[in-house]
Amino acid sequence: xxxxxxxxxxxxxxxxxxxxxxxxxxxxxxxxxxxxxxxxxxxxxxxxxxxxxxxxxxxxxxxxxxxxxxxxxxxxxxxxxxxxxxxxxxxxxxxxxxxxxxxxxxxxxxxxxxxxxxxxxxxxxxxxxxxxxxxxxxxxxxxxxxxxxxxxxxxxxxxxxxxxxxxxxxxxxxxxxxxx
Amino acid sequence: xxxxxxxxxxxxxxxxxxxxxxxxxxxxxxxxxxxxxxxxxxxxxxxxxxxxxxxxxxxxxxxxxxxxxxxxxxxxxxxxxxxxxxxxxxxxxxxxxxxxxxxxxxxxxxxxxxxxxxxxxxxxxxxxxxxxxxxxxxxxxxxxxxxxxxxxxxxxxxxxxxxxxxxxxxxxxxxxxxxxxxxxxxxxxxxxxxxxxxxxxxxxxxxxxxxxxxxxxxxxxxxxxxxxxxxxxxxxxxxxxxxxxxxxxxxxxxxxxxxxxxxxxxxxxxxxxxxxxxxxxxxxxxxxxxxxxxxxxxxxxxxxxxxxxxxxxxxxxxxxxxxxxxxxxxxxxxxxxxxxxxxxxxxxxxxxxxxxxxxxxxxxxxxxxxxxxxxxxxxxxxxxxxxxxxxxxxxxxxxxxxxxxxxxxxxxxxxxxxxxxxxxxxxxxxxxxxxxxxxxxxxxxxxxxxxxxxxxxxxxxxxxxxxxxxxxxxxxxxxxxxxxxxxxxxxxxxxxxxxxxxxxxxxxxxxxxxxxxxxxxxxxxx
Numbered sequence: 210x211x212x213x214x215x216x217x218x219x220x221x222x223x224x225x226x227x228x229x230x231x232x233x234x235x236x237x238x239x240x241x242x243x244x245x246x247x248x249x250x251x252x253x254x255x256x257x258x259x260x261x262x263x264x265x266x267x268x269x270x271x272x273x274x275x276x277x278x279x280x281x282x283x284x285x286x287x288x289x290x291x292x293x294x295x296x297x298x299x300x301x302x303x304x305x306x307x308x309x310x311x312x313x314x315x316x317x318x319x320x321x322x323x324x325x326x327x328x329x330x331x332x333x334x335x336x337x338x339x340x341x342x343x344x345x346x347x348x349x350x351x352x353x354x355x356x357x358x359x360x361x362x363x364x365x366x367x368x369x370x371x372x373x374x375x376x377x378x379x380x381x382x383x384x385x386x387x388x389x
Numbered sequence: 390x391x392x393x394x395x396x397x398x399x400x401x402x403x404x405x406x407x408x409x410x411x412x413x414x415x416x417x418x419x420x421x422x423x424x425x426x427x428x429x430x431x432x433x434x435x436x437x438x439x440x441x442x443x444x445x446x447x448x449x450x451x452x453x454x455x456x457x458x459x460x461x462x463x464x465x466x467x468x469x470x471x472x473x474x475x476x477x478x479x480x481x482x483x484x485x486x487x488x489x490x491x492x493x494x495x496x497x498x499x500x501x502x503x504x505x506x507x508x509x510x511x512x513x514x515x516x517x518x519x520x521x522x523x524x525x526x527x528x529x530x531x532x533x534x535x536x537x538x539x540x541x542x543x544x545x546x547x548x549x550x551x552x553x554x555x556x557x558x559x560x561x562x563x564x565x566x567x568x569x570x571x572x573x574x575x576x577x578x579x580x581x582x583x584x585x586x587x588x589x590x591x592x593x594x595x596x597x598x599x600x601x602x603x604x605x606x607x608x609x610x611x612x613x614x615x616x617x618x619x620x621x622x623x624x625x626x627x628x629x630x631x632x633x634x635x636x637x638x639x640x641x642x643x644x645x646x647x648x649x650x651x652x653x654x655x656x657x658x659x660x661x662x663x664x665x666x667x668x669x670x671x672x673x674x675x676x677x678x679x680x681x682x683x684x685x686x687x688x689x690x691x692x693x694x695x696x697x698x699x700x701x702x703x704x705x706x707x708x709x710x711x712x713x714x715x716x717x718x719x720x721x722x723x724x725x726x727x728x729x730x731x732x733x734x735x736x737x738x739x740x741x742x743x744x745x746x747x748x749x750x751x752x753x754x755x756x757x758x759x760x761x762x763x764x765x766x767x768x769x770x771x772x773x774x775x776x777x778x779x780x781x782x783x784x785x786x787x788x789x790x791x792x793x794x795x796x797x798x799x800x801x802x803x804x805x806x807x808x809x810x811x812x813x814x815x816x817x818x819x820x821x822x823x824x825x826x827x828x829x830x831x832x833x834x835x836x837x838x839x840x841x842x843x844x845x846x847x848x849x850x851x852x853x854x855x856x857x858x859x860x861x862x863x864x865x866x867x868x869x870x871x872x873x874x875x876x877x878x879x880x881x882x883x884x885x886x887x888x889x890x891x892x893x894x895x896x897x898x899x900x901x902x903x904x905x906x907x908x909x910x911x912x913x914x915x
Contacts, residue, residue: 214773254602257778262807262868264778266558266770278807282865285805314811333793347793378794381837388470 226276234287253288290315339368355386396529398763403462404588408515409764416761419522433457442514454482461507466542508549531767535590536562537610539830540872552903560869564594566762567728572598585728589615595715604780607714616731622696623653661733665689694736725749790827794836809865816858823848847876847885
């Protein structure tokens with residue numbers, strides 16, 4: 210194994226940091242798309258031995274350290290996603306599909322997650338009047354008007370006395386406005 | 390060639406601290422000039438302006454309770470309104486007050502100290518012990534923290550190091566340090582569990598050791614569970630007995646409380662190797678008529694075990710979760726390593742043996758193992774021929790605040806570090822010039838159930854219609870387990886200015902001021 214702390218390898222490492230955005234996780238770990246979990250781990254351990262930032266800790270070249278840090282973080286990311294079977298299946302679809310270049314880094318599909326949360330938030334209130342008051346309270350919260358948010362939620366609770374989620378939110382806001 | 394650089398490993402504990410270095414290739418704990426290898430994490434401010442740190446300062450908890458600080462670690466990186474701070478306020482003899490931005494301060498004789506300042510005094514004492522042994526200055530250190538510590542607590546521990554004038558090479562997790570001390574130079578391939586029950590916190594970590602690589606598979610913890618809680622059970626029992634016998638509630642007598650606490654801790658330690666112990670506190674309380682009352686009772690190990698059984702059981706709930714995260718069963722574990730003074734208790738040792746169905750390893754002293762591991766890591770960082778690799782994880786899920794008091798996960802707990810993830814935000818209004826986000830750590834989707842780490846504002850966005858400016862925010866967790874947040878315009882690549890608009894921690898100005906103050910303070914060990 211090459212000792213990458215030797216300055217002769219530094220231009221190569223700095224170059225890798227530049228080009229790593231164009232590699233998929235399998236290329237970064239230098240394994241096939243059909244690699245076993247043992248192979249994934251072995252590759253991760255091997256790269257840790259070669260490129261762990263601790264190994265470069267004593268070196269003064271800040272640009273090299275930044276490059277190593279970038280490369281190594283991507284190694285960790287590759288391992289994290291590929292060792293998880295479910296994520297790996299999704300990732301294989303992503304990188305072998307038409308949008309490959311956009312999907313080289315795994316994403317949880319944050320947009321759908323966010324939308325789902327918003328939907329759930331909207332469903333928190335069950336009556337039209339309750340929902341209206343709840344939505345106003347959300348705007349208050351975003352603008353840090355805690356007392357107003359509290360009043361609106363209190364009214365919403367009058368319309369939906371059995372709504373536990375709403376009650377919980379009301380308590381949280383009450384705690385916050387009292388400095389909690 | 391110049392003499393080899395030496396960096397310390399410091400175990401900054403809730404109850405006790407310890408310092409170690411690597412000498413001639415071997416890690417060793419350094420004793421002070423009185424031969425003591427562990428030092429009470431207690432700071433006492435004397436009447437003449439001097440400051441006393443360590444085992445001698447501990448005696449002042451009883452004689453000078455208002456000016457003697459102990460268990461400061463329980464308060465580090467916490468907001469003033471947190472439960473832990475309220476609990477400490479009720480029990481501590483010293484005065485805990487609120488500082489700017491919900492920070493915690495300790496008031497001693499009209500001066501107020503930030504928690505990292507107090508920790509810095511302990512660190513300075515550890516440094517003095519190392520320097521006395523080596524005969525030359527030491528400025529670099531690895532400092533350990535409970536694995537379950539969040540970003541605020543890590544950041545403030547690092548600040549404590551800086552206030553003490555140290556270059557903090559690494560914030561290292563205590564169980565990981567222990568694993569390093571256990572596996573160092575052994576060339577083993579094993580799955581090990583570190584069961585770390587300290588004075589104030591409980592941590593469990595599961596590691597895969599593959600020769601020189603130490604990979605943390607999962608970690609879990611409870612920052613509200615430690616040896617102090619065992620003491621408190623005895624304290625409550627004694628208060629109950631005293632109330633029944635004398636119809637006097639000692640909770641109102643801080644002086645008596647301090648005495649009982651000390652006696653309870655001693656009784657607990659006694660019961661580690663004895664079946665029964667006598668708790669005798671003469672002149673515990675003087676009543677309104679001027680009568681003095683003593684306390685004199687016997688506590689058996691059986692009674693004590695009953696008092697603390699639920700606390701011990703709680704540690705195994707934490708272990709259950711960690712094993713599940715590592716996708717293992719207790720039977721697949723190759724070795725169990727005990728860390729922390731309370732693991733000397735037979736009830737803890739027997740329960741661990743029963744749970745893991747194997748004899749726990751007791752080769753390394755549970756009070757010293759963390760400092761030894763920290764010294765090994767400090768040495769490895771300075772030495773170009775580093776041959777141990779720590780692959781640690783982040784203990785809690787990093788979350789982003791969304792609408793309606795909800796959060797979404799950005800980096801899951803037990804993810805290997807260092808790592809970064811990015812999220813893209815789009816402007817919602819025409820001409821919007823800033824974006825504000827809040828980040829949290831915790832396992833709930835609901836924001837109030839997580840720990841708020843801070844609020845960030847990214848400013849100086851270019852003028853455009855809504856939806857036209859995309860901001861890519863990068864969340865990084867570094868090798869210290871500390872969170873860094875930065876943002877840039879995805880189109881122009883321009884970095885946005887980042888302002889932390891809410892944080893319980895110290896600012897750079899606070900740190901500089903504290904550094905100046907601490908440099909002046911006269912610290913004595915006797």
